């Protein structure tokens with residue numbers, strides 16, 4: 001299991017007009033691991049996730065997922081091939097309840113046709129109930145039963161992040177991309193979130209790529225770490241290795257290049 | 258009878274997912290349907306049926322159509338009037354070509370044509386949003402109005418340029434044309450509106466309705482959950498325009514009896530939009546509240562001065578109701594975008610927890 005490669009990014013470059021967000025980056029993610037992406041603000045971490053799930057199309061390089069290489073793919077194709085994601089600035093469906101937000105993660109797994117939905121009996125109804133059960137399990141797992149029916153727009157930030165994780169979990173992804181899942185959280189919330197991520201990885205075997213600034217969290221969670229700075233990869237290895245790496249220390253201390 | 262859910266424990270997800278999980282709401286709906294199907298036709302005068310209830314139902318259905326697109330799928334449209342027109346002219350042509358077919362089947366079929374036209378004019382929604390999209394729907398409105406005047410075939414080359422509703426029978430009773438009684442027409446419209454509203458409610462709380470709201474609230478995240486924006490937006494346009502088209506056909510065949518292009522002009526697009534705004538974006542109940550409010554308020558205001566023995570010009574009462582409606586639209590847009598329906602919901606919420614507001618769930 002450990003040896004299988006799930007995703008590999010080869011020589012990817014991405015620029016916006018004159019701004020080079022990512023320069024010639026290569027790295028891979030193994031099946032079942034927790035892979036952290038770290039680096040100062042503006043290093044290109046979010047852009048890299050956007051490339052992986054098809055929001056941005058890199059000018060150079062290629063990505064292979066489950067051994068299939070592709071140059072362009074649409075976000076919904078990424079979704080249907082098992083890639084889910086959360087956003088740095090929570091991107092929930094604000095007008096919908098917690099329950100509906102997480103149910104929305106099941107969209108791709110629902111099949112019943114328009115006719116059955118119109119009369120809401122038979123397949124449409126059974127399907128809705130069946131998916132509701134899965135969603136309720138996720139709600140229990142994330143300990144958010146008390147906000148089940150509340151519109152998410154009014155929830156505190158920490159809970160919104162949790163609902164967003166739940167929505168991604170509902171997709172039962174093979175690869176889960178988490179963009180700063182603990183940003184702006186207090187210690188207790190971070191501990192809860194770390195616990196969810198570890199459980200998700202251990203119990204469901206979900207492969208996780210995670211952007212995080214808190215080195216303590218990265219040390220605890222990650223199997224391997226990629227370090228980016230100014231769009232370039234400056235280090236790649238286990239948390240202990242990268243922490244000892246001189247280039248990484250320089251980047252974080254702001255030494256002039 | 259208190260409005261409480263005490264003792265009503267939902268023991269299954271099916272029960273929890275029911276349209277109206279609280280028993281009192283279900284009882285209220287049944288009562289409402291009994292009044293609408295039995296009380297109103299028995300007690301209501303012909304004037305009440307044909308000038309208040311029938312137009313109210315037609316507009317409520319059109320508001321459901323627009324609300325699906327604007328309130329649920331987040332795509333603003335100013336072409337409602339014209340989409341209603343497509344339904345009406347289609348129904349007229351269908352009635353010409355298929356004189357022996359059940360008129361209700363033709364009304365329901367005519368919605369398909371407005372759905373197709375709606376999809377065609379919804380295509381730009383993939384690239385443009387908000388106000389810009391509203392402007393393309395405005396272009397649709399004017400283009401279709403032009404068609405309704407210039408394409409004489411649409412009104413069978415009548416000199417008047419109007420479509421005149423022929424008489425059609427159902428079980429030996431005249432349902433359209435001059436001999437159809439207000440009661441018959443009311444009951445036909447009521448049945449269609451009730452069933453179509455139920456269908457809309459079903460679709461809106463299932464996968465398809467959720468996909469519309471996902472696109473409305475956060476389109477990039479929706480795409481990441483596997484929603485295809487084009488498919489989802491166009492299905493909203495199709496669904497919405499179908500409802501508007503059927504409303505337009507009902508309007509001409511079961512209410513006005515004949516119509517020219519003016520019945521489908523931009524004023525009607527705005528009228529329906531105001532009903533949706535006042536009633537509440539993203540609420541089916543709101544569509545009915547908004548339609549009732551905007552259609553009935555002027556009638557009431559007109560009746561008030563004579564009631565007190567005052568003599569007021571018709572123009573004055575009309576201005577007064579315009580001022581009231583105008584201020585309310587501004588109020589709702591700024592303060593409560595979810596409209597009357599939301600105010601009603603808040604009132605119910607208060608009642609549910611009264612007198613212990615802190616004991617809410």
Ligand SMILES: Nc1ncnc2c1ncn2[C@@H]1O[C@H](COP(=O)(O)OP(=O)(O)O)[C@@H](O)[C@H]1O
Pocket residue numbers: 016019020021039040041042043044045046047048
């Ligand atoms: N959509 C965009 N348009 C223009 N520039 C962008 C866009 N997205 C990211 N960038 C630029 O790319 C660089 C990397 O940004 P980002 O990937 O968000 O960094 P990080 O997530 O590591 O903080 C920044 O200089 C940012 O300004």
Ligand SMILES: [Mg+2]
Pocket residue numbers: 045046047088
């Ligand atoms: Mg970022």
